[in-house]
Amino acid sequence: MSDKRIPVSKSDTLMNDEMLSSLRPPGLAWYALIAFLGAVVAWGLFAFGYQITRGMYVTGLDRPVMWGLYIVNFVFWVGLSHSGTMVSAILRLSQANWRRPILRAAEAMTVFSISVAGLFPLIHLGRNWVFFYLIPYPNQRGLWPNFRSPLLWDAMAITTYIIGSVLFLYLGMLPDLAVVRDRSSGWRHALFRLLALGWRGTAHEWTVYHKASTLMAALIIPVAVSVHSIVAWDFAVTVVPGWHSTIFPPYFVIGAILSGVAAVITLMIIIRRAFHLEEYLTPLHFDNMGKLLLVISLLWSYAYFVEVQTTWYAHEPIEWEVFSFMSGRYTVPLLVMLLGNSLLPITALCFKRVRRSIGAMLVITLLVNVGMLIERFLIIVPSLSHKNMPFVWGSYRPSWVELSITAAAFAGFALLYAFFVKLFPMVALSDVRELEARSVSVPLGRAELPSIAGKE
Amino acid sequence: MEKLTSPYKWGMVIDLDRCTGCGACVVACQAENNVAICDKKEIAEGRNMHWLRIERFWVGEYPDVRVRFLPVMCQHCHDAPCEPVCPVYASYHNPDGLNGQVYNRCVGTRYCGNNCPYAVRVFNFYQHEWPKPLENQLSPDITVRPRGVMEKCSFCIQRIRRVKETAKGEGRLIRDGEVQPACAQTCPAEALTFGNMADPESRAARLARSPRGFQLLEQLGTHPSVIYLKGGGREHVG
Amino acid sequence: MKRRTFLQLSGMTAAGALLAGCQSKNEKLIPYLIGPDEGVTPGRATYYASSCAFCPAGCGILVRESEGRAKKIEGNPDHPVNRGRLCARGQAVLQELYHPDRLQQPLKRSGARGSGEFTRITWAEGLGLLTAKLKELQQEHSTDGLALLTPQLSGSLATLVTAFMRSFGSSRHVSYELLAPDWLRLADRQTFGQAGLPFYDLAETRYLLSFGADFVENHLSPVQYGNAFGRMRQGRDTVRGHFTYIGGRMSLTCASADRWMPARPGSEGALALGMARLILEEKLHDKSALAANGLRPEELLGRLKPYDLPRVADMTGLAKESIAEVAREFAGTGPSLALAGESVAFQSNGPESVRAIQLLNMLAGSLNRPGGIYPAAAPSGPDNSFTQLMALIESMQAGRIKLALIKGDPVHAIPPATGFQQALDKVPFCVSFATLLDDSALQADLILPDHAALESWGDVEPLAGSRRPLYGLMQPVVMPLHDTRQFGDVLLAAASQLGGAPAAALPQKSWLEFLKGTVAKRVSGKMGEKFEARWVDLLRRGGQFESNRGPDNVYRRASASSLPDPARPRFAGDETQYPLHLQVYPSSAFTDGRGAPFPWLQQLPDPMSCVVWDSWIEINPVTAAGLGISQGDLVEVASPRGSLRLPAVIYPGIRPDLVAIPLGQGHKGGGRYARERGVNPLALLVLVEGSEHQPAWNATRVRLTRVSKSGELVTAGHPQGSYRSDLIGI
Amino acid sequence: MKSSWLIVGLVFAAGLLAVALLLLYSLPLEISDRSPVQPIAFSHKVHAGANGIPCLYCHRYAPVSSSAGIPALADCRACHLFISPDSPEIRKLMAYWDKRAAIPWVRVNTLPDHVYFPHMMHIRAKVDCSVCHGAVATMERIGRTATLKMGWCLGCHRRHKASIDCWTCHI
Amino acid sequence: MEILGVFADVESAGRAVDGLLGEGFTEAQVTSLSSVPYPDGVLAKTGRHNTWFHWLALLGGIGGACAGFLLAAGTAWVYPVQTGDKPIIALYPTAIVTYEFTMLFAMIGAIVGMLLEMKLPSLKKRLYDPAIAEGCIGISLSIHPGGEAVICEAGVRPEECIGPVSSLSAAEQKERAEEVMRAAGVLRIIGEVQP
Structure with missing residues (x-):
């Protein structure tokens, strides 16, 4: 069903203007935002510097809780x-056309969040200054890293994913860069001319481009799945009670998609509001994303249920000890997590009115991500604090340094995004205009331009 | 590929029936291995650096109450969970069956600490210092670990190295009882016996065959080199 | 000695760089001025045999030394007392040597007493001051105004001190120690007619019955008995010795017992007699042994009439069946052995109870047999130094003492109930020979710091560690770090400066010379070339461990010995107002407090409570719940004498009507690690004199109140996890 | 766009990358003086070279201990009481002796932290001193010749079938 | 030589293409420039449905698999360190690293291949008009005068890639083409920049 509110009647120039509105010279609000985010990041950097010069004792970590908020953040x-x-x-592979206005935002988010994620293992190191021991390269020590360690798999997977997602983002942006190139001047023109690589939009380029996009989409999905599976293996391959679970990889992937989709919706709402893209990001999109979120939330609930249920039934003493400890000491976070990840999305998103209500979606998606943050905390901390040897059970409370660095991570992510928005086309305008073009059936002498928009 | 074999498989037998929980081994270990002195705050934070601890468990209620002591040091597992998870080979398996920790190499991911089910790995959260002239007590045979690295019991590798060097110089193998870690050496009740498990006639190997023997968290399949012998415990209540 | 020269000028950087740091600067390589002796190789450790003087047990030690610095203390395998083993405290003595707060030179008080304000003086000044004071006494013809307070001494130092005091003309040498086994000597004298100490053949016994004797941590010779305990349990192929412990608090020793009988405090003697009666009634006793000791069963049984099982059960609060069972096992499983310990002796009926326990040994035929009890070759000691102390305090109060020389830390270790601390204020001049600015040194007018143990010469006669006489030698393993002098040298110097009788009695130039003289006497040789070789040999081995003289001494009941009668114990404090008994026990790490300055011991979790760096009070969970106290709460303990605040430890192994506080903390001085840490429970104790004027330090009653949540208690073990051994299946 | 700029840019980038890789290769950096000035201009060339004194004559602990040892001041003095006692450097030596002060020699061959190097094991294995210390007999002032990096040690251990267990050197 | 006609909409551009083909130019000579993709054949037929760049992706994947395997297994084999009773060359870890490298190199291969096949980045200045970004359609015609050497795709006969008008001179061809474009309603025509 083609939604009538897609601006079929607009001229291409107008659409370009609207969709590239984010590239207009920034206002005071943007500068204020940058200043604020920059301050938070600077504070986080100070905290990190403090940690490097003083030592890991400035964190709340101890024995046995040797991983804490940094790894929570990482996951x-x-x-x-x-x-x-x-x-x-x-969605590209499944040809869901409503994806088009949001895909750029989502792809950029991938790049920035995986970059932020990649920093955390380094921040977490006890001796950050010898991080290069982790890199496999020929060196004069004659020793290579241990590829049997899940952390190395992590390093490999995250490198692959960062490179892959940057390529994917760039690939999607290539025609748009050409458009921006043609509309810009000065240093931006020089930059975009460089980035657009001389793209002209010939029929041949478009043909190859489409095939390449499909291929990249097909390639990056298994990478994404592997990345979070490997992150899950960091935990699942250990002998830590509560971690050593085969459900973890799919559970983590589902959780990742849940938080990812929720974050995209949140971002859609913010971008829609900030750059007045109401006509491009319509309630239809929220409806569709809401449905997706509902399905994933159901899957997540299923995975969580399976994990707890099997542990409860088997009742292996120490494993169950971890779960009872979790529900005892962390009752409130646990309930918030269940509400945010499961109960609220599943009940609320069944209703079309909720899915199409921007305000409700904002609340729900934010809660999902709060829930996911808690979920990661509850996976990591209770298990470690209640490990196999009861005599040395411990506890963990993040210190101000860890909280500052976490805040800086959020701010840094937002900062990168704010710069990205001002520098690059935020809406995938070629994709949107393609849809626009295709929604009109054009009779031509030699061929009939098919209206694929109607297929949706 | 070099051969990774050795005539030694070091192991320890801890007789819980002998262990009185006195703590001599804890201090011996601390003295031998330059283990940092941790103040009250540090221990309150859960950052005690002892490589060897004596766990004390209360069982039952008054008057039918009993105490169980369990000295726990690195178990030097043959299938050590801490080793493969280290991304930089700082934790590795020595040909003699020991679980090695290389401080230069350690970057401080603390993954090994998480994956050690016995929680015997300690992390240098602090840069420890010895107020002058207390630093004179530091043994030159073993390094002082900087902050940011993991450390743990090595079965007094420096002692093993010295004896190995001597034995090699004399062209023979190490004799049973020739090398002892500081804890076993000092244990008043002789609860700790150290020896070469590859030699079936060594004292440790003979003790390890005792029907009282068990390993800590055996179900995890870590195959520790430390064999505990069950304590008698109190049969009666009065 | 050439080695000493090398020690002085040592200091090559170690082979493996010690401390991590920036590599941008080239290190310095400092060579020796003079090469080391033959046999000493830089980079390789050297071992020196010596003796541990931390506690009177006198274990033999080997000190490992590298690059001229002592690195570690290990047990001397040739020493018969500890057989190469060493306790935590003995190893921590190393930290006395390198303690950052050691006294580095003589000090003279410049502020008020106890203010800790001192000025540095030279040894010449310090010695001058001391001899001036001594001379003053001589001129005033009040040489008895000199008091010397020391721990219980043995060997040459005891000889020297005695000679010094006698030649000076003072009779006031008091060697009081809270934990000294005076009570055991007394019991031995009363029962066997000889004021010695027993040697328990724990390793060979099959049934061990300990009445509050904590031989694993503190009783007599803990390393020796810890070792023997291990052999008793698993050292024999077919026999595993059984161990029953009697006492209101589950001590570290008790934790290893097979059976715990938490008898009511003060009722242990009655329990022993109750068992004795049952053994006699059931004719389970060793008839020949009884006859050899001149006892007739019928007569004995008659005298034990009052201790029938129901009454004993009532007195002790134990079940009749278990008392009977233990009595039968004890008599029926030979060889068996009954020990009496401090917690029993420190009751008002303590000496009687200890004798009652000795009676059990007699009944079971455990005297002079393997697995039983022998007289030990122990150094002689007072059997009631407490009366001497009280007499001294009285003189001090009366102002008769003009000069007090203090070795050890009596200000911390003597219960204030004796009035010692106030009495000390009345002494115009106090001299301390401390190594650290301890509580007593803080009160001193002059401090003449002693060497650390590892810098000292000396000899040690182990306390009750062997049946054969033996002694260990102490030798300095490093050059003195600071400008300190050994106590013996100071006394000799003072004697020579005084001239007259002291100088004549003590002509030796140095403490080493004096020591060699006494050792020479002991090896029945004279000083000379031949002796020098022998001396070096003795030093190399760490002492004289074999004796050609066999252990001929045996125990036989003295005919004059009366039967013990442990009457109902008396307690200080009204039962309604102070409902709980207080047991003050020596901490397994600090004993009476001398271990507190050493960070290794402070960091060592208490084996039973797992507390580090602090004091605590142990409370039964039921009692605690009744008072609304939970683990780590700050509680106030009040006795008729005073009150203290300290954190609570919920302790399942203690009688509900008993609370316990370890000794050892609560120092005002003693260096950075001990100062202002925890409390000294001695402040709570009321002076209750028991029979034979023995002090009953465990006879005080207290009351508990919860103060707040924050007791700042730090334990090494997780409070809940400590109850979950089920999770690891042990 | 001028292609010359592009080429310059590419070359610059490639250079930067090469420098970065080189830096990465040689990390951690060791920037101590390879041939520091010593407090006394002791010449190995004269002692070991011209006079042919064997290494172990002075560094006598090498066969028995982990540290080779440097001669005690008294040993130096013992010879130089008779041999050229008036040269300015020997005067310096004697001045140290008169002050009873140790000579603060500067360490040349430094191993990284946490490395245990037993001299005696290498002497026992008949490794020539010059393998690590270079041709000392030709050096007027001692300088470091080998890298003493782990890869270098490992190479030698591999060639000689010595142990490559980490704990051989890192204890 | 190339000329570019810029059209306001698809219809006029389509007419121009029809006209050009009718004039005797071949499909291979005509291509469309647009900022929005139109299905192949709507304007110009590329005639090339088979792209080859994904083979490069495959090649990259194979190369990556080798690199990953060598890195994971090779380095472990060169310096064997025993860890936790795991084999020196362990199956699962090696597989994981191999997999990641396969995917990484395949993705890089895909992108590089795509760019190569698109002949991007092009350093040459080519005919273009910024109006294309605003929705205009460019129709580009390459003009090959008779006798000029033309490189056609493999297996394609020269007649198929050069139309019959090639017999005319370049100027004449250009004139005819401009005529057709003007008839179709071209906005402007841009000739090749003369060097």
Whole structure:
């Protein structure tokens, strides 16, 4: 069903103007935002510097809780990075046309969140200054890293995913860059001319481009799945009670998609509001995304149920100890998590009115991500604090340094995004205009231009 | 590929029936291995650096109450969960069956610490210092670990190295009882016996065959080199 | 000695760089001025045999030394007392040597007493001051105004001190120690007519019955008995010795017992007699042994009439069946052994109870047999130094003491109930020979710092560690770090400066010379070439461990010995107002407090409570619940004498009517690691004198109140996890 | 766009990358002086070279200990009481002796932290001193010749079938 | 030589293409420039449905698999360090690393291949008009005067890639083409920039 509110009647120039509105010179609000985010990031950098000069004792970590908020952050941000792949690649392959206005936002989010995620293992290191021991390269020590370690798999997977998602983002942006090139002047023109690589939009280029996009989409989905599976293996391959679980990889992938999709919706709402893209991001999109979120939330609930249920039934003492400890000490977070990830989305998103209500979607999607952050915390911390040896059970409370760096991660992500928005086309305008062009059936002498928009 | 074999498989037998929980081994270990002195705050934060601890469990209620002591040091598992997870080979398996920790190499991911089910790995959260002239007590045979690295019991590798060097110089193998970690050496009740498990006639190997023997968290399949012998415990209540 | 020269000028950087740091600067390589002796190789450790003087057990030690610095203390495998083993405290003595707050030179008080304000002086000044004071006493013809307070001494130092005091003309040498086994000597004298100490053949016994004797942590010779305990349990192929512990608090020793009988405090003697009666009634006793000791069963049984099972059960609060069972097992499983310990002795009926326990050994025929009890070759000691102390305090109060020389830390270790601390204020001049600015040194007018143990010469006669006489030698393993002098040297220097009788009695130039003289006497040789070789040999081995003289001493009941009668114990404090008994027990790490300055011991979790760096009070969970106290709460303990605040430890192994506080903390001085840490429970104790004027330090009653949530208690073990051994299946 | 700029840019980028890789290769950096000035201009060339004194004559602990040892001041003095006692450098030596002060030699061959290097094991294995220390007999002032990097040590251990267990050197 | 006609909409551009083909130019000589993709054949027929760049992706994948395997297995084999009773060359870890490298190199291969096949980035200045970005359609015609060497795709006969008008001179061809474009309603025609 073609939605009538898609602006079929607009001229291409007008559409370009509207969709590239984010590239207009920034206002005071933008500068204020940048200043604020920059301050938060600077504070986080100070906190990190403090940690490097003082030592890891400035964190709340101890024995046995040797991983804390940094790894929670790592898993969370890797999870967010699944948004772009999910929205862009999967929906591209399944030819869901409503994806078009949001795919750029989602892809950019992938790149930035995986980059932020990639920083956390480094921040987390006890000796950050010898991080290069982790890189496989020929060196004068004659020793290579241990590829049997899941952390190396992580490093490989995240590198692959960062490169892959940057390529994917760039690939999707290539025709748009040409458009921006043609509309810009000065240093921007020089930059975009460089980035557009001389794209002209010949029929041949478009043909290859389409095939390449499809191929990349097909390639990046397994990478995305592997990335979060590997993150899950960091935990699942250990002998830590509560971690050593075969459900973890699919559970993590589902959780990642859940938080990713929710984050994309949140981002859609913000971008829609900030750049007045109401006509391009319509309630239809929210409706569709809402349905997707509903399905994933159901899947997540299923996975969570399976995990707890099997542990409860088997009742292996120490495993169950971890779960009872979790529900005892962390009752409130646990309930928030269940509400945010499962109960609220599943009940609310059944209703079309909720799905099409921007305000309700904002609340729900934010809660989903709060829930996902808590979920990661509840996976990592209770298990570690209640490990196999009861005599050395411990507890964990993040310190101000860890909280500052977490805040800086969010701010840094937002900062990158704010710059990206001002520099690059935020809406995939070729894709949107393609849909626009195709929604009109054009009788030509030699061929009939098919209206594929109607297929939706 | 070099051969990774050795005539030694070091192991320890801890007789819980002998262990009185006195703590001599804890101090011996601390003295031998330059283990940092941790103040009250540090221990309150859960950052005690002891490589060897004596766990004390209360069982039952007054008056039918009993105490169980369990000295826990690195179990030097043959299938050590800490080793493969280290991305930089800082934790590795020594040909003698020991679980090695290389401080230069350690970058401080603390993954090994998480994956050690025995929680015997300690992390240098602090840069520890010894107020002068207390630093004189530091043994030159073993390094002082900087902050940011993991450390743990090595079965007093420096002692093993010295004896190995001597034995090699004399062209023979290490004799049973020739090398002892500091904890086993000092244990008043002789609850700790260290030896070469590859030699079936060594004292440790003979003790390890005791029907009282068990391994800690055996179900995890880590195959520790430390064999515990069950304590008698109290049969009666009065 | 050439080695000493090398030690002085040592200091090559170690082979493996010690501390991590930036590699941008080239290190310095400092060579020796003079090469080391033959046999000493830089980079390789050297071992020196010596003796541990931390506690009177006198274990043999080997000190590992590298690059001229002592690195570690290990047990001397040749020493018969500890057989190469060493306790935590003995190893921590290393930290006395390198303690950052050690006294580095003589000090003279410049502020008020106890203010800790001192000025540095030279040894010449310090010694001058001391001899001036001594001379003053001589001129005033009040040489008895000199008091010397020391721990219980043995070997040459005891000889020297005695000679010094006698030649000076003072009789006031008091060597009081809270934990000294005076009570055991007394019991031995009363029962066997000889004031010695027993040697328990724990390793060979099959049934061990300990009445509050905590031989694993503190009783007599803990390393020796810890070792023997291990052999008793698993050292024999077919026999596993059984161990029953009697006492209101589950001590570390008790934790290893097979059976715990938490008898009411003060009722242990009655329990022993109850068992004795049952053994006699059931004719389970060793008839020949009884006869050899001149006892007739019928007569004995008659005298034990009052201790029938129901009454004993009532007195002790234990079940009749278990008392009977233990009595039968004890008598029926030979060889068996009954020990009496401090917690029993420190009751008002303590000496009687200890004798009652000795009676059990007699009944079971455990005297002078393997797995039983022998007289030990122990150094002689007072059997009631407490009365001497009280007499001294009285003199001090009366102002008769003009000069007090203090070795050890009596200000911390003597219960204030004796009035010692106030009495000390009345002494115009106090001299301390401390190594650290401890509580007593803070009160001193002059501090003449002693060497650390590892810098000292000396000899040690192990306390009750062997049946054969033996002694260990102490030798300095490093050059003195600071400008300190050994106590013996100071006394000798003072004697020579005084001239007259002291100088004549003590002509030796140095403490080493004096020591060699006494050792020479002991090896029945004279000083000379031949002795020098022998001396070096003794030093190399760490002492004289074999004796050609066999252990001929045996136990036989003295005919004059009366039967013990542990009457109902008396307690200080009204039962309604102070409902709980207080047991003050020596901490397994600090004993009476001398271990507190050493960070290794502070960091060592208490084996039973797992507390580190602090004091605590142990409360039964039921009692605690009744008072609304939970683990880590700050509680106030009030006795008729005073009150203290300290954190609570919920302790399942203690009688509900008993609370316990370890000794050792609560120092005002003692260096950075001990100062202002925890509390000294001695402040709570009321002076209750028991029979034979023995002090009953466990006879105080207290009351508990919860103060707040934050006791700042730090334990090494997780409070809940400590109850979950089920999770690891042990 | 001028292609010359592009080429310059590419070359610059390639250069930067090469420098970065080189830096990465040689990390961690070791920037101590390879041939520091010593407090006394002791010449190995004269002692070991011209006079042919064997290494172990002075560094006598090498066969028995982990550290080779440097001669005690008394040992230097013992010879130089008779041999050229008036040269300015020997005067310096004697001045140290008179002050009873140790000579603060500067370490040349430094190993990274946490590395245990037993000299005696290498002597026992008949490794020539010059393998690590270079041709000392030709050096007027001692300088470091080998990299003493782990890869270098490993190479030698591999060639000689010595242990490559990490704990051989890192304890 | 190339000329570019810029058209306001698809219809006029389509007419121009029809006209050009009618004039005797071949499909291969005509291509469309647009900022929005139109299905192949709507304007110009590329006649090339078979792209080859995905083979490069495959090649990259194979190369990546080798690199990954060598890195994971080779480095472990060169310096064997035993860890936790796991084999030196362990199956699953090697597989994971191999997989990641396969995917990475395949993705890079795909993008590089795509660019190569598109002949991008092009350093040559080519005919273009910024109005195309605003929705205009460019119709580009390459003019080959008779006798000029023309490189056709493999297996394609020269007649198929050069139309019959090639017998005319370049100027004449250009004139005819401009005529057709003007008839179709071209906005402007841009000739090749003369060097």
